[in-house]
Amino acid sequence: MSAIEVSQLTKTFTTHRKEAGLKGSFKGLFSRKPLYKEAVKSVSFSLEEGELVGFLGPNGAGKTTLLKMLSGILYPTSGEARVLSFTPWQRDRAYQRQFSIVMGHKNQLWWDLPPAESFLLNRDIYGVKQIDFQKSLDEMVELLKLKDLLDVPVRQLSLGERMKCELVAALLHQPRVLFLDEPTIGLDVISQEKIRSFIQEYNRLKKTTVLLTSHYMQDVEQLCKRVLVINHGRIAFDGMLSELSQRYIDHKVIKVRFADAQTTTPPPGLEGVEVWDAHHAVLKVKKKEVAHTTQRLLEGYRIEDLSVEEMEIEEVIRRIFAEAPEESLRNRP
Amino acid sequence: MKLLVNKLTKIFVRYFALYRSFLSHNLKNEMIYRANFAINVGMDIFFMMMNVLFFSILYGNVETVGGWTFHQTLILVGSVGIVRELAYLTFRKGFLELGNYVRTGNFDVMLTSPIAPAAHLAFRHVSLTDSLGEGLMGLLLVVYGFLHLSNASWIGIPFYLLMLVNSLVIYYALCLLINSLVFWLVKSQELNTVVYYFINTARYPREIYHGLGKIFFTFILPSSLIATTPAAILVGRANPSLVLISLSVAGGGLILGLFVWNWSLNFYSSASS
Numbered sequence: 001m002s003a004i005e006v007s008q009l010t011k012t013f014t015t016h017r018k019e020a021g022l023k024g025s026f027k028g029l030f031s032r033k034p035l036y037k038e039a040v041k042s043v044s045f046s047l048e049e050g051e052l053v054g055f056l057g058p059n060g061a062g063k064t065t066l067l068k069m070l071s072g073i074l075y076p077t078s079g080e081a082r083v084l085s086f087t088p089w090q091r092d093r094a095y096q097r098q099f100s101i102v103m104g105h106k107n108q109l110w111w112d113l114p115p116a117e118s119f120l121l122n123r124d125i126y127g128v129k130q131i132d133f134q135k136s137l138d139e140m141v142e143l144l145k146l147k148d149l150l151d152v153p154v155r156q157l158s159l160g161e162r163m164k165c166e167l168v169a170a171l172l173h174q175p176r177v178l179f180l181d182e183p184t185i186g187l188d189v190i191s192q193e194k195i196r197s198f199i200q201e202y203n204r205l206k207k208t209t210v211l212l213t214s215h216y217m218q219d220v221e222q223l224c225k226r227v228l229v230i231n232h233g234r235i236a237f238d239g240m241l242s243e244l245s246q247r248y249i250d251h252k253v254i255k256v257r258f259a260d261a262q263t264t265t266p267p268p269g270l271e272g273v274e275v276w277d278a279h280h281a282v283l284k285v286k287k288k289e290v291a292h293t294t295q296r297l298l299e300g301y302r303i304e305d306l307s308v309e310e311m312e313i314e315e316v317i318r319r320i321f322a323e324a325p326e327e328s329l330r331n332r333p
Numbered sequence: 334m335k336l337l338v339n340k341l342t343k344i345f346v347r348y349f350a351l352y353r354s355f356l357s358h359n360l361k362n363e364m365i366y367r368a369n370f371a372i373n374v375g376m377d378i379f380f381m382m383m384n385v386l387f388f389s390i391l392y393g394n395v396e397t398v399g400g401w402t403f404h405q406t407l408i409l410v411g412s413v414g415i416v417r418e419l420a421y422l423t424f425r426k427g428f429l430e431l432g433n434y435v436r437t438g439n440f441d442v443m444l445t446s447p448i449a450p451a452a453h454l455a456f457r458h459v460s461l462t463d464s465l466g467e468g469l470m471g472l473l474l475v476v477y478g479f480l481h482l483s484n485a486s487w488i489g490i491p492f493y494l495l496m497l498v499n500s501l502v503i504y505y506a507l508c509l510l511i512n513s514l515v516f517w518l519v520k521s522q523e524l525n526t527v528v529y530y531f532i533n534t535a536r537y538p539r540e541i542y543h544g545l546g547k548i549f550f551t552f553i554l555p556s557s558l559i560a561t562t563p564a565a566i567l568v569g570r571a572n573p574s575l576v577l578i579s580l581s582v583a584g585g586g587l588i589l590g591l592f593v594w595n596w597s598l599n600f601y602s603s604a605s606s
Binding site: 013068071072073074075089091093096097099100101103106108110112113117120121124125126127 | 347350351354355358361362365438439441442444445446447448599600601602603
């Protein structure tokens with residue numbers, strides 16, 4: 001059974017054009033021209049229960065707007081969505097008890113109090129029984145190694161520590177659906193890795209349906225088999241991460257380490273050279289050319305090490321985003 | 334009917350428990366900033382003293398204002414302080430913060446947790462200290478005024494308390510109605526300045542208004558009912574029509590306020606991440 005079903009969901013924001021300067025501000029007091037921005041355009045997809053799906057897209061692609069509609073924060077302009085059989089923007093309390101949203105940019109914990117206090121309050125808000133609360137809390141404190149931080153005021157925690165606590169606060173009521181909006185944003189590499197491992201482990205243990213937005217490829221590569229790529233409000237790709245590479249990658253990367261020092265100019269006629277120095281070379285070549293190029297390198301040089309690698313997924317995403325034309329604000333809804 | 338009563342009781346019990354939980358968290362939060370607490374209480378007492386001084390000077394020249402004697406007026410002024418403190422203890426500060434929540438997009442959390450957003454906003458900032466000085470001073474004035482009444486009757490006290498709660502409902506309904514505009518205007522400071530001046534006019538007896546003014550301050554901005562109705566009961570000046578008007582304005586205002594507020598929530602546009 002689908003946990004999330006989205007059909008033709010569209011959200012148009014209305015803003016107003018304002019000319020620069022004091023004169024423009026004064027004019028704006030009397031007449032304002034409305035501008036319409038379609039942040040999400042006829043988006044459709046579905047997620048099965050227990051799936052962990054990555055939602056990729058550059059800033060302003062519509063990822064957060066979509067998550068906000070699915071969590072009932074925003075009303076859509078048109079279209080439908082059902083999450084756990086509820087219409088999110090009807091804000092049914094029964095639905096609100098079964099999902100959680102964590103936003104990397106926003107702090108939901110009480111700033112001046114230790115996280116343990118916010119956890120207790122969330123226990124009361126979600127009506128979690130003390131025994132279940134303690135069990136969940138102990139499990140997550142153990143997984144995230146948070147024991148020493150529970151009594152430290154939130155304002156004194158590092159960004160990484162705070163994000164771990166945000167996750168605990170969001171999961172204490174054991175939601176069936178979890179929306180994660182950039183949970184690793186701004187974190188150092190070690191904290192990012194810890195958060196990722198936690199999400200992975202939590203999804204494996206609890207079978208929670210997770211929709212994760214990020215523009216960090218490592219998040220998606222480590223956590224998600226399936227990805228939705230969104231750009232300019234439209235779904236550009238919905239499928240397995242491996243398919244994404246197959247569909248968009250027509251090149252491979254050949255990396256070479258020479259046994260002897262070479263001249264720093266590549267031989268004529270060798271295509272796709274990206275790096276060529278005395279000891280290394282990196283070539284990006286078309287898939288069908290890989291065998292031929294490899295053979296030529298092996299015949300022409302004494303080689304210590306040679307590898308043929310897939311192009312990085314980040315490059316693939318960059319291509320998808322580059323393909324779609326930029327759209328601007330419109331004067332009509 | 335029994336089902337409805339059970340359901341309402343369950344809701345009341347849940348929200349009361351939530352209120353207690355939020356109050357305890359807010360108290361812990363307020364205790365961190367002790368200096369702030371002392372300044373708040375000091376300021377409140379100072380402004381209440383100014384009010385008393387103003388009326389002392391006024392009554393130095395006249396016997397009654399709108400038919401109210403000096404001691405009756407002390408009860409009126411004191412009641413405004415009590416209603417204000419009760420408002421801070423239940424909902425007022427949340428509305429003062431609403432503009433910030435909407436502007437920064439932090440209102441999101443109020444729309445995703447399983448509590449009515451209006452209650453969540455109110456409980457998130459319940460404050461004992463913000464108007465404590467005014468509340469305590471108000472209580473003192475009411476007690477002092479009551480003890481100096483020639484016709485003081487203890488029977489009026491429970492009805493007085495009941496009408497204080499009714500005034501609180503009127504105040505809440507007005508806050509809901511006015512603050513619903515925040516979802517379009519984004520900033521709420523100016524809106525709450527309107528509410529502030531509105532509640533300030535509550536310290537004058539209702540009898541000073543006539544004609545259109547009386548209608549305006551009864552049904553549009555019902556400040557003339559907030560302190561006058563409970564105080565009139567305590568000093569023995571109340572009549573059934575005044576009580577009935579107060580109850581109707583509170584009930585009607587609350588229904589209208591909740592309706593407009595819930596409708597306005599659909600226009601919340603959050604903020605970019």
